[in-house]
Amino acid sequence: MSESDPIDTDDPSVLRAEILRLRDRAASIDARVEVLEALIATRDTQITEYDAEVNRLRDVVAQSSITRVRQAIDRRRS
Amino acid sequence: MAALLIATDLPTPTELESTPLGASLNAAATGATWTLDPSDNGVIATVMIDHDTSLRPGALDLILWTLAAHPEVDLVTADGCTGGEWRLRGAWSPTRVAVSPDELDLVVARGRITDASLLGRAQQLFAADPARIGHLPAVVTERAADLVPDDSTASSIAALLTGRRSSPEIDAVSIVIPTAGFVDDTGTPFVTAAIGAARRGGIARIEILLVVGDEFVGNAEAFIENDVRLVRRPSGSWNFSAAVNLGVLAARHDHVLVLNDDVEAINDGWLATMATPLRDPDIGAVGALLVFPDHTVQHAGMVIDDALPLHCFAGSTLDELRASGGYRPREMAAVTGACLLARRADLLAVGGLCEELPFNFNDVDLCFKLLRRGQRVLFTPEAMLVHHEGASREPVTHGWEWDRFVHRWGHVVDPWYHPAYIRPDDPGDRRRNADHLLPAAVPDPGKLRTAVLHSVVHEARLRSHEGATVPE
Numbered sequence: 373m374s375e376s377d378p379i380d381t382d383d384p385s386v387l388r389a390e391i392l393r394l395r396d397r398a399a400s401i402d403a404r405v406e407v408l409e410a411l412i413a414t415r416d417t418q419i420t421e422y423d424a425e426v427n428r429l430r431d432v433v434a435q436s437s438i439t440r441v442r443q444a445i446d447r448r449r450s
Numbered sequence: 451m452a453a454l455l456i457a458t459d460l461p462t463p464t465e466l467e468s469t470p471l472g473a474s475l476n477a478a479a480t481g482a483t484w485t486l487d488p489s490d491n492g493v494i495a496t497v498m499i500d501h502d503t504s505l506r507p508g509a510l511d512l513i514l515w516t517l518a519a520h521p522e523v524d525l526v527t528a529d530g531c532t533g534g535e536w537r538l539r540g541a542w543s544p545t546r547v548a549v550s551p552d553e554l555d556l557v558v559a560r561g562r563i564t565d566a567s568l569l570g571r572a573q574q575l576f577a578a579d580p581a582r583i584g585h586l587p588a589v590v591t592e593r594a595a596d597l598v599p600d601d602s603t604a605s606s607i608a609a610l611l612t613g614r615r616s617s618p619e620i621d622a623v624s625i626v627i628p629t630a631g632f633v634d635d636t637g638t639p640f641v642t643a644a645i646g647a648a649r650r651g652g653i654a655r656i657e658i659l660l661v662v663g664d665e666f667v668g669n670a671e672a673f674i675e676n677d678v679r680l681v682r683r684p685s686g687s688w689n690f691s692a693a694v695n696l697g698v699l700a701a702r703h704d705h706v707l708v709l710n711d712d713v714e715a716i717n718d719g720w721l722a723t724m725a726t727p728l729r730d731p732d733i734g735a736v737g738a739l740l741v742f743p744d745h746t747v748q749h750a751g752m753v754i755d756d757a758l759p760l761h762c763f764a765g766s767t768l769d770e771l772r773a774s775g776g777y778r779p780r781e782m783a784a785v786t787g788a789c790l791l792a793r794r795a796d797l798l799a800v801g802g803l804c805e806e807l808p809f810n811f812n813d814v815d816l817c818f819k820l821l822r823r824g825q826r827v828l829f830t831p832e833a834m835l836v837h838h839e840g841a842s843r844e845p846v847t848h849g850w851e852w853d854r855f856v857h858r859w860g861h862v863v864d865p866w867y868h869p870a871y872i873r874p875d876d877p878g879d880r881r882r883n884a885d886h887l888l889p890a891a892v893p894d895p896g897k898l899r900t901a902v903l904h905s906v907v908h909e910a911r912l913r914s915h916e917g918a919t920v921p922e
Binding site for chain 2: 385388389392393394395396397398399400402403404406407410411414
């Protein structure tokens with residue numbers, strides 16, 4: 373048993389102060405959820421943008437002359 | 451083709467034709483995708499405007515586009531230009547409109563509205579859900595002079611606000627003053643003047659709770675009187691929030707004033723002035739106008755600029771404050787905890803002041819918690835006190851405090867702070883907030899804003915959001 377844990381106190385004033393702190397923490401968590409949801413939305417948008425860019429670059433590479441040369445070499449080897 | 455109803459204070463379309471509004475409507479109607487024919491039953495919006503106000507080019511298209519793009523709002527207000535000066539406004543603020551009805555120069559409502567008088571516009575707005583009133587930050591109207599309602603209209607609009615006050619007059623307040631007992635140049639403890647200020651507040655029954663700790667300079671017991679009690683705080687490092695919370699818990703009255711120990715009263719009755727709007731159950735906190743000893747502004751409300759809470763108009767003279775519109779009572783994102791009145795029940799419900807913010811931003815944090823409950827935060831300039839800011843504590847803000855604040859709230863978009871304002875980047879400038887420093891060009895239309903607080907990601911502090919740099 374921890375002596376510093378407010379749950380073990382017999383002093384009502386300590387318990388009231390602890391209830392206040394927990395209510396503040398609950399309000400803080402609500403706000404934090406909104407921030408994290410905004411962060412997730414931002415990250416989702418970034419991932420979508422990155423995916424689109426990766427696909428675009430993949431197409432560029434696929435159509436580049438060096439890719440065609442490599443494909444020709446691969447065909448000769450096989 | 452969509453139909454618009456232009457509702458003005460003139461009875462006939464013929465009379466309207468020769469007015470500034472008539473001319474601007476004719477210009478706007480050329481090549482438009484809407485018609486001004488009000489006989490059409492398919493009216494999608496009513497534009498309530500005065501005959502001597504003109505619409506800037508493109509204004510109607512912009513407003514219609516805004517209504518179409520935002521089905522979540524029913525009413526739209528916007529910015530205007532009067533006598534060549536921009537009137538940039540915040541989100542819906544019933545208190546401000548009640549004292550400055552000129553903000554009703556343009557109100558656009560979804561659908562057909564019949565009463566376009568100033569009072570009719572005010573009634574529409576006051577009756578609406580604040581979340582459904584949008585403010586478009588764009589200068590869309592022009593007038594030669596401010597709209598001045600007649601006395602009966604002005605008093606009727608003020609009565610709309612007063613009508614919201616359903617609780618009885620507040621005649622008892624607990625005043626919580628955390629103090630370390632520091633003294634001024636004459637050797638007099640600062641808190642002596644603060645106690646005097648509390649007694650001059652004009653409230654019949656007060657109890658003054660001095661929250662003191664081991665660091666108190668002198669004999670705290672000497673302050674005990676009929677209306678003064680001591681609340682002892684446990685030993686440990688100074689934490690303003692924890693000290694206030696102790697006082698709130700010990701308070702016996704239903705209303706609590708949080709007061710710094712380095713303030714002094716200028717006039718009698720200032721606390722009663724602050725208490726009046728709190729009779730409206732939708733008001734969560736009320737702040738005062740605080741001035742430095744030279745009577746320049748220390749606090750006239752707070753705005754959130756790029757996630758940073760700032761005292762607006764700080765350093766201005768009172769004349770400058772009046773001239774720039776800052777002297778009006780109005781809804782804001784936050785008021786300072788140096789002098790903040792609230793209901794004890796509300797303070798307890800939101801957990802009091804955040805003890806993880808021991809010195810700074812705890813007041814802003816409290817106001818945000820109240821706003822998120824759907825309550826409003828009000829600044830009342832009629833209640834004015836001198837604040838010897840920093841006399842009891844060095845006014846320093848540490849980086850970790852802002853980190854912790856941003857970690858908690860993210861980048862809060864302040865709906866009452868116009869996005870066109872520009873803040874000088876000099877942290878040493880007392881007038882850091884640019885509430886009175888308008889942009890050099892007509893601001894571009896910004897996003898529609900409602901009187902609701904939203905948190906978004908603060909990119910520059912993304913690491914803080916992810917908890918990498920925030921001390922727990």
